[in-house]
Amino acid sequence: NLDEFVRIIRASANRNEAKARLMEKFTISERQTNAILDLRLYQLTGMEREKIEEEYAGLMVLIEGFREIIGNESRLLEVIKDELLEMKEAYPSPRRCIITEAEGDIRMEDLIPNDGCVITITKNGFIKRTSVDEYRSQHRGGKGVIGSGQREEDPIDQLFTANAHDTMMFFMDNGRVYVEKVYEVPEGKRDSKGRSIVNLLQMQKGEKVAAMVCVEDFEQPVSLVLCTRKGVVKKTHLSAYRNHRKGGLIGINVDEGDAVLEARKTTGEDHILILTHNGKGLRFHENQLRNQGRVTRGVRGIRLREGDHVESMLVVDDERLLLIAGANGLGIRTEFSAFLPRGG
Structure with a gap:
């Protein structure tokens, strides 16, 4: 074919014409055509x-x-063996580093940064995890930013801050408790709707999240105090929840018509304050509550009058002030010391 290549090149007016005619005549690529055109005449001898x-x-x-090597496995292994022997002869010095089996298991926490995040749950049960970097500090008169994708039809019901490696305890209104790592919560942007919490927790029908508590581990020397709508309180050591499972645990036996309202961590030296719908408040030391097992009812924490119910329970911090806001928009700011221990 060399004579035919020469004939086509000599008959062409320029390089581009010769290139086009060669590619049309023979099944060769553009790169091969350029190589043929770059040949010097002495190479045709x-x-x-x-x-x-x-x-x-x-x-x-x-x-x-x-x-043959690719199509025959035994031949391939033979080539690999020969090449390894050649490398062994070329580099006879002993290895300086030691190759051993991996010690310990790789945990999920080792692969996830322990960043701060915000956990939100809406009234309709949509949950999401948002990085704290999505929010910025603003002055007192700032307008704020959108924190949920469904602001009017599905407002936020629960909000909590935690680190990605922390463990979240979800207390249901019927007394059951579900435990999940924070990084397992679906991540979303500030203005996203989130995912239904039933996709995260194996909840029973009709359950609703009443409170959330964040813990680092279950060996901390702290207790959990639960309070119901009808004023029943119960104190349980945190270690009682360490053998948790996906299907949830019983955190408190709730009476018919009652529901869990709050869950708080206490250190053993804290005071508890219970506030009711009619504006009553009761403060007492937590040592008046003994640690009980998980599957128990608890004791009466406050005596309620007819038509009244508990609105909130919190741990007293005498270095801070308490702000109480009413449904009519009126509010009062007072010191915790205004509520005397064992008094109203």
């Missing part, structure tokens, strides 16, 4: 043609050898 043919034959033998 008999001796040079023999070199090209020998090179072509050598390449075909090499390709056939590669195909």
